[in-house]
Amino acid sequence: MKKISLITLLILSCNLFAQVNKSISGHIFIKKEMSLETALQYHVGVPKVLLENKDFINKIYEKNPSLIKGKKIKKGTKIFIEIPFKTELSPIKKEIKEVTDSKSQLIFAYRYTIASYKDEIGSISAEGNQYYPLSIESEFAYQLNRNYKLITRASFSKAEELKTSLSSHGISLSSEYEVNTKLSFNKFDIPLVPYIQLEYERLSTLNTDQIVQGEAVRHRDHGLVFASIGLSRSFVLLNQRLNFETGISQSVFSSSKDRGKDLSGQKFNLRITKPVLDRVSIHFLFNYYFLNGPSDISIARYGLGASYRIF
Numbered sequence: 001m002k003k004i005s006l007i008t009l010l011i012l013s014c015n016l017f018a019q020v021n022k023s024i025s026g027h028i029f030i031k032k033e034m035s036l037e038t039a040l041q042y043h044v045g046v047p048k049v050l051l052e053n054k055d056f057i058n059k060i061y062e063k064n065p066s067l068i069k070g071k072k073i074k075k076g077t078k079i080f081i082e083i084p085f086k087t088e089l090s091p092i093k094k095e096i097k098e099v100t101d102s103k104s105q106l107i108f109a110y111r112y113t114i115a116s117y118k119d120e121i122g123s124i125s126a127e128g129n130q131y132y133p134l135s136i137e138s139e140f141a142y143q144l145n146r147n148y149k150l151i152t153r154a155s156f157s158k159a160e161e162l163k164t165s166l167s168s169h170g171i172s173l174s175s176e177y178e179v180n181t182k183l184s185f186n187k188f189d190i191p192l193v194p195y196i197q198l199e200y201e202r203l204s205t206l207n208t209d210q211i212v213q214g215e216a217v218r219h220r221d222h223g224l225v226f227a228s229i230g231l232s233r234s235f236v237l238l239n240q241r242l243n244f245e246t247g248i249s250q251s252v253f254s255s256s257k258d259r260g261k262d263l264s265g266q267k268f269n270l271r272i273t274k275p276v277l278d279r280v281s282i283h284f285l286f287n288y289y290f291l292n293g294p295s296d297i298s299i300a301r302y303g304l305g306a307s308y309r310i311f
Contacts, residue, residue: 025082029146029186033072036060039079046083065191066234068241076143077234078186103143104311111135111285111305113157117164119208121295126208128164130173132157135303147187154179159204162219166211173204173219184232197228199249207258209294222263225253230269243273251291265291279309 028039036057040046050056061067063080073079113132118125137155144150156177161170180199188194203222211217230247247269254262270286285303 025080028079028081030073030075030077030079031146033075035072036067036079039073040081044081044083050083065236066241068236068239074234076149076186078146105139105141106310107139107141107307108310109137109139109283109305109307111137111155111283111303113285113301113303115299115301117162118298119164119206119295120297121208121212124166124208124212126164126166126206126211128162130162130299130301131160132176132303133160134158135305137305137307139307147185149184149186151182151184152180153182162206164206164217166206166208166217171206171217171219174202174221176202176204178202180226180228182228192231192233195230195232195247197226197230197247197249199226199228200224201226203263203289205263205291205297207261207294209261220261221257222261223255224251224263226250226267227252228267228269241275243275245269245271245273254293256293261294263291263293263297265289265297273307281307281309283307 028044030039037051041048041051060079060081061069063082066077067073067079111132113135115130115132116127117130118127120126135155135157137153139151139153141149141151154177156175158175159173162173163170178199178201180197182195182197184193184195186193201224203224204219205222207215207218207220226249228247228249230245232243232245234241234243236242249267249269251264251266254264256262267290268286268288271283273281273283275281283303283305285301285305287299287301289297289299291297291299
């Protein structure tokens, strides 16, 4: 039997429940950009008479809110469909002339970031704002198979001086960077895609615990390893396609240039991406840190940027 390379054939489970309800249901996984009708006709074998049934097509859109009528379906989309039980399916065993999509993607992004910083120890509190006019990021994604996707991101941020309530002049901070690897699971019959992630981040804070003892204000560098779990989803809001990603991270390892000054805690992550052109997207990023150590630190970061897909 000739292998079909454009799309995975419909995975249908014909069980007793389906027979009672006179329908069969399952998912198809889109491996190349194409229209809904093309996917249903050529690779599932849905007959033309059923494709012309508006109720049938509308029901598919209702079950899959990420799909937009009149627009092609993006590669990597998983679609739930339900077909009348006695429908005779005849997939067409022929190749469709479409542009080949790679399993891998490489993306570069620029982002402007601002942050609010709060450092407390006892009744002493240092508060201020941080600005990162230069934040660059690269992302490499690889589709292992239809169920698993591996994504690696690396980012570098150059911070301006931090001005706080404890000092009349700005405090120089080290450049910050992070590297993370994420594995997403697209194998469950749910609208959300869960993922796990491991991340290393270099972070700069203040020596607030020493400031209260009369020492000079300076920055302190930390290395943190976070383990994360989260969810992602593509959806349509006001006829605009958005990609949503959120997760919670727990520190599992920490180091500091100042002995005995390690940090531990959690981080909340949120990223919303909107495609604007074929290769160009804009994104919003929000991170919130809850960290404990020599002092209690909370950092809220807001970033807005644009990205370009190389391939």
